[in-house]
Amino acid sequence: MTLDWSVVWEHRWALAAGAAMTIQLTVLTMLLAVPGGILLAAMRLSSLRLLRWPATAFVEFFRCTPLVLQVYWAFYVLPSEFDVRLSGFATGLLALALNVSAFNSETFRAGIASIRRGQSDAALAMGMSSFQAFRIVILPQAVKRVLPVLATTWVALFKDTSLVSVIAVSDLAYTAMQLRSRTFRILEMLTAMALIYWAMGYPQAKLTDWIHRRMAGKE
Amino acid sequence: MIEYLEPILDNLPFLWAGIETTLVVSALSVACSLVLGFAAGLGRCYGPAWLRLPLVFYIDSMRAIPVLVVIVWTFFAFPILFGVTMTPIVAAVGAISVHVAASIAEIVRAGIESIRQGQSWAGLALGMSRAQLLRKVILPQAVTRMLPSFGSAVIVTIKDSAIASVIAVPDVIRHAESVVAQTYRPFEVYSFAMIVFFAILFPVARVVDKLYLRVGHRGRS
Numbered sequence: 001m002t003l004d005w006s007v008v009w010e011h012r013w014a015l016a017a018g019a020a021m022t023i024q025l026t027v028l029t030m031l032l033a034v035p036g037g038i039l040l041a042a043m044r045l046s047s048l049r050l051l052r053w054p055a056t057a058f059v060e061f062f063r064c065t066p067l068v069l070q071v072y073w074a075f076y077v078l079p080s081e082f083d084v085r086l087s088g089f090a091t092g093l094l095a096l097a098l099n100v101s102a103f104n105s106e107t108f109r110a111g112i113a114s115i116r117r118g119q120s121d122a123a124l125a126m127g128m129s130s131f132q133a134f135r136i137v138i139l140p141q142a143v144k145r146v147l148p149v150l151a152t153t154w155v156a157l158f159k160d161t162s163l164v165s166v167i168a169v170s171d172l173a174y175t176a177m178q179l180r181s182r183t184f185r186i187l188e189m190l191t192a193m194a195l196i197y198w199a200m201g202y203p204q205a206k207l208t209d210w211i212h213r214r215m216a217g218k219e
Numbered sequence: 220m221i222e223y224l225e226p227i228l229d230n231l232p233f234l235w236a237g238i239e240t241t242l243v244v245s246a247l248s249v250a251c252s253l254v255l256g257f258a259a260g261l262g263r264c265y266g267p268a269w270l271r272l273p274l275v276f277y278i279d280s281m282r283a284i285p286v287l288v289v290i291v292w293t294f295f296a297f298p299i300l301f302g303v304t305m306t307p308i309v310a311a312v313g314a315i316s317v318h319v320a321a322s323i324a325e326i327v328r329a330g331i332e333s334i335r336q337g338q339s340w341a342g343l344a345l346g347m348s349r350a351q352l353l354r355k356v357i358l359p360q361a362v363t364r365m366l367p368s369f370g371s372a373v374i375v376t377i378k379d380s381a382i383a384s385v386i387a388v389p390d391v392i393r394h395a396e397s398v399v400a401q402t403y404r405p406f407e408v409y410s411f412a413m414i415v416f417f418a419i420l421f422p423v424a425r426v427v428d429k430l431y432l433r434v435g436h437r438g439r440s
Contacts, residue, residue: 060424061417064420065413065416065417066416068381068382068384068385069412069413069416072396073409073413076409077406077410081405081406155283159286160285162285162287162288173287173291186295187299190296194284194288194289197283197288201283201284202283205279205282205283206279
């Protein structure tokens with residue numbers, strides 16, 4: 001077995017572009033999924049059944065099906081059945097954002113529920129509307145409290161972005177697998193892919209641990 | 220309505236074979252990752268220092284690398300490195316187990332560490348050996364506390380099994396792809412696959428929710 005690692009260096013810019021795409025997908029998804037999660041959580045905690053019901057169905061659906069299947073579904077069904085024509089990137093981002101919104105909503109719901117009832121009672125007694133009480137009193141405390149969980153979700157999302165490679169979005173996984181079949185340096189390319197993911201993900205995982213430790217037991 | 224079901228009904232035995240594969244891959248992965256994860260978790264808590272360091276490295280690395288990458292690497296690169304060939308199912312079960320075992324190990328560690336130190340001292344003071352202490356005092360309490368998290372890990376494992384389709388494991392998704400290629404009916408076939416996964420995962424998720432409510436607080440000291 002002869003190994004030729006120079007092939008990895010030769011394609012460093014392609015791999016770097018793939019890694020940049022992975023980061024871009026992670027950041028954009030989270031930017032969409034935090035407001036999405038808050039909205040869904042607020043809907044699920046609402047007293048109106050008309051809001052509660054669809055939000056619950058949405059969250060349960062996205063939590064109880066695999067992300068890779070959601071990506072396939074969006075990619076093949078949206079254009080053929082609903083005439084929605086999105087690029088591969090937009091399709092992947094859509095599936096990721098909806099999926100992570102569902103998970104975030106559970107996080108925020110737990111965070112909001114953990115804020116004592118007295119806080120909203122006090123806000124209402126001070127003459128705030130229930131929306132003001134939610135926005136000014138409850139939500140900021142809840143968000144702070146769930147920060148460690150959001151960090152964990154972030155790392156999971158970073159890894160899950162690799163699944164959009166199945167619809168040919170040129171993220172790190174797709175780029176490396178394309179280079180593998182083009183150069184026939186299978187072991188080198190796939191190992192490089194794993195190492196790049198590791199180099200990017202390891203500090204994030206450690207940072208998450210640090211956030212968990214820092215926030216542990218804090219109000 | 221019936222014409223919507225046509226691509227499903229015509230290929231039902233084929234799709235059912237895919238469902239069976241998904242269930243088999245999931246069940247094997249759950250079993251293997253529990254065994255591996257328990258070993259790694261116990262090794263990390265009680266093992267000698269030379270074992271603990273590599274275990275920490277393995278556990279943290281698996282938190283950084285996507286399961287897709289581990290599956291693809293195991294199927295395509297591992298055989299080159301070690302000169303063995305694997306069927307896609309073996310590669311998938313191996314890769315998913317190694318990946319999920321890392322989170323099981325963390326659950327095991329958290330469970331063991333949640334038992335107060337005083338319990339160990341009391342056990343040792345009564346003249347128990349370390350092994351007796353672990354078996355009779357710590358694990359019975361810790362395992363109860365781990366149960367809900369194990370449930371969550373089972374859900375993750377079943378969902379991860381869907382990714383095995385990328386290395387041509389003939390699971391629900393792979394077979395759905397074939398049926399779509401023949402019938403050009405992505406909506407019906409992929410929706411069917413969605414319903415299959417939902418039908419498997421929703422009851423499991425409800426059981427896990429129950430575990431969190433019923434067992435999660437138990438034995439809290």
